Amino acid sequence: MQTLAIVAKRDKQEAVALAVKIRERYPHLTVLGERYLAHAVGWPRVEDRELSQRADLVVVLGGDGTLIHTARLLGGRGVPILGVNLGSLGFMTEVPVDEMFGLLDEVLAGHFKVDSRMKLTCRLLRNGQVIVEDEILNDVVINKGALARIADHETSIDGVPITTYKADGIILATPTGSTAYSLSAGGPIVHPSVDCTILSPICSHALTQRSIVVPADRVIRVTLRRETADTYLTLDGQTGHGLQGGDCIEVVRSPNRVNLVRNPRVAYFTILRQKLHWGER
Numbered sequence: 001m002q003t004l005a006i007v008a009k010r011d012k013q014e015a016v017a018l019a020v021k022i023r024e025r026y027p028h029l030t031v032l033g034e035r036y037l038a039h040a041v042g043w044p045r046v047e048d049r050e051l052s053q054r055a056d057l058v059v060v061l062g063g064d065g066t067l068i069h070t071a072r073l074l075g076g077r078g079v080p081i082l083g084v085n086l087g088s089l090g091f092m093t094e095v096p097v098d099e100m101f102g103l104l105d106e107v108l109a110g111h112f113k114v115d116s117r118m119k120l121t122c123r124l125l126r127n128g129q130v131i132v133e134d135e136i137l138n139d140v141v142i143n144k145g146a147l148a149r150i151a152d153h154e155t156s157i158d159g160v161p162i163t164t165y166k167a168d169g170i171i172l173a174t175p176t177g178s179t180a181y182s183l184s185a186g187g188p189i190v191h192p193s194v195d196c197t198i199l200s201p202i203c204s205h206a207l208t209q210r211s212i213v214v215p216a217d218r219v220i221r222v223t224l225r226r227e228t229a230d231t232y233l234t235l236d237g238q239t240g241h242g243l244q245g246g247d248c249i250e251v252v253r254s255p256n257r258v259n260l261v262r263n264p265r266v267a268y269f270t271i272l273r274q275k276l277h278w279g280e281r
């Protein structure tokens with residue numbers, strides 16, 4: 001490994017200071033900072049595209065939001081990402097600060113394993129044209145604003161109609177995203193090594209309409225019936241698009257994946273137990 005890229009959480013001085021320490025510790029490596037960090041510490045400015053093409057490893061210093069931001073920045077490149085937790089929850093940034101250098105030394109020596117996480121490709125079609133296409137690590141959320149009327153979401157899987165959900169919204173989550181918004185909407189926790197898409201209605205009017213777990217290669221389509229003002233598509237909680245009646249949201253597994261460097265000292269279920277406060281083992 002020759003080129004290390006660092007993405008630091010915005011407005012977090014501790015993250016910036018750690019990035020400087022990383023660069024000092026590995027003088028033989030090329031260390032690139034994402035735009036925000038480079039500006040904060042006076043390193044040369046590198047565009048996102050160049051950073052994603054040159055990096056052999058990306059270190060994320062922040063929380064889950066910073067990690068999602070990084071996965072989006074890397075686009076289709078499956079560069080290993082090592083997440084160091086400086087956030088409040090840090091479900092995906094699973095390395096504590098005091099273990100960072102020990103693990104980084106091992107990773108740079110080539111001793112590491114990655115968790116390969118599936119992504120979704122999401123397309124928004126309006127009048128039959130794709131107007132938005134994006135890749136998702138956590139979830140695709142179709143949701144109404146506070147004062148909007150309940151919406152009708154006509155839903156199909158591989159062209160077969162499922163139902164028209166009368167609900168506040170629909171969440172289409174990856175296994176990674178199963179512990180985020182989908183969990184709050186009553187969805188199941190899905191181990192990230194299982195490839196699937198989880199469809200969870202938000203506050204469905206029909207009480208028997210629960211989450212459905214669908215094989216990842218199936219195409220899920222949700223079409224908004226009738227004019228629904230004040231309805232939005234939110235991708236990974238980070239980008240939003242206003243929706244109109246007749247819009248169709250199509251979701252299927254992406255060919256690209258996100259590779260998270262595993263912390264060998266913690267298992268997935270340890271993280272669940274700790275972060276979801278399930279008490280002692």
Ligand SMILES: NC(=O)c1ccc[n+]([C@@H]2O[C@H](COP(=O)([O-])OP(=O)(O)OC[C@H]3O[C@@H](n4cnc5c(N)ncnc54)[C@H](O)[C@@H]3O)[C@@H](O)[C@H]2O)c1
Nearest residue numbers: 064065089090091138139176177179180181182184236237
């Ligand atoms: N009611 C809810 O639970 C709710 C509402 C809106 C958005 N969200 C989630 O927030 C995500 C975006 O995260 P963010 O950090 O940029 O925004 P944020 O800062 O608003 O964080 C929301 C919370 O979700 C946690 N989180 C994010 N991804 C997770 C995951 N895969 N597993 C477990 N917890 C996770 C974060 O650590 C944070 O505590 C969206 O993808 C969505 O799933 C949750």
Ligand SMILES: Nc1ncnc2c1ncn2[C@@H]1O[C@H](COP(=O)(O)OP(=O)(O)OP(=O)(O)O)[C@@H](O)[C@H]1O
Nearest residue numbers: 008009010036062063064065066069087088089090
């Ligand atoms: N370098 C960055 N560039 C752009 N956006 C960033 C950057 N760092 C963080 N953000 C955004 O700032 C927000 C907060 O960051 P983050 O979620 O990592 O912190 P947190 O909320 O404390 O942690 P957690 O999500 O683990 O609770 C996120 O929405 C993330 O997308």
